[in-house]
Amino acid sequence: MLRDPKIPDATIERISLYSRPLEKLLSSETLVVSSEKLAELCKVNPAQVRKDLSYFGEFGVRGIGYGVRDLLTEIKKILVSDREWRMAIVGLGNMGMALVQHENFSKRGYRFVVAFDPDPGKVGAPLTNGLTIRALKEIPSLIKELEVEVGVIATQAGQAQAVADMLAAAGTKAILNCSPIHIRQQESCLVENVDFTVNLDNLAYHLGKKDKPRVP
């Protein structure tokens, strides 16, 4: 599935980041925030904030700032995070258990409604969130029955692609892949690969440059 080429994914990701400090400001009853303040809280520059938000129409008042509540409401509409998303987890090793227990998911509207594991020894085991681990062969029926929209893959490398194919065939519209390998984009299903080594490469690049300046 192709993504809209007009709005960069980096913009979408920053828009999502902007919502974190806005939630804190709202709960501390701050009414207005300037692009400078929001930029500082998110560690980007103010021009970037203004440019990112301008993709989605006119927000804010020149010289005053953005209304915190209005901006947050708009961002949630843009990100379609003003609703609940029904998710499946596949793979209940350490990574899968960490994801199921992750406090931010349900807080932000991402709810696990079913859990699968390839290991027959784990099938039937209860999870702390009230779910019971199901077998992979139940993927086709349960994804449809429970109206799962997003599949989260936390299996070992060797199983990830086959699981992604099963999820896509069952009607899952998007996959967050937290396995150690990158999986292929599916025709009918968006794939987002989580890769910690990309974050580490980014840090290493900045550290390396600090130690020994490169001549371009």
Next chain:
Amino acid sequence: MLRDPKIPDATIERISLYSRPLEKLLSSETLVVSSEKLAELCKVNPAQVRKDLSYFGEFGVRGIGYGVRDLLTEIKKILVSDREWRMAIVGLGNMGMALVQHENFSKRGYRFVVAFDPDPGKVGAPLTNGLTIRALKEIPSLIKELEVEVGVIATQAGQAQAVADMLAAAGTKAILNCSPIHIRQQESCLVENVDFTVNLDNLAYHLGKKDKPRVP
């Protein structure tokens, strides 16, 4: 610590992504790759590949492509991933255990040399990678003694900021934060926050747009 504003972080992250298929091409003895092919393998557009690589000087031959081995060597130099980085993990719950066992870290030169946990009941326990869990109070001495450069935080939300402050004070130059909260940038230490809900927000945005096209 401030990052170099000239080369966008998104470019650094894509450069890191480009290295994945290049490694596969190298192991299958492919000598040359076009920007079109590399772009296809990484799901970006070819102009993006050429623009990203142009930040770092002249690569490739017009009409032919890039030498796979040379390009990979250059990327590793750019990312300073042609060396080993010594890392500490703090927090050995499910997330920490998943990270310690993650096969891609050591493969890409990121090696855990020490592990800490705030829970006194876990201190002294052996890990599968041969390390033994140490107490937080040993952070100041062990970070220096073992020449740790990067700290990976996988504690619970409430402990993450204090752990980041301890790591930075002990001389850690960069932090990969995998805890559920964002931690503040440190004066002497780069911080990269891993936030799965940003990836989910990105998927939700694209799914939501598909269901109900937004008028800009």
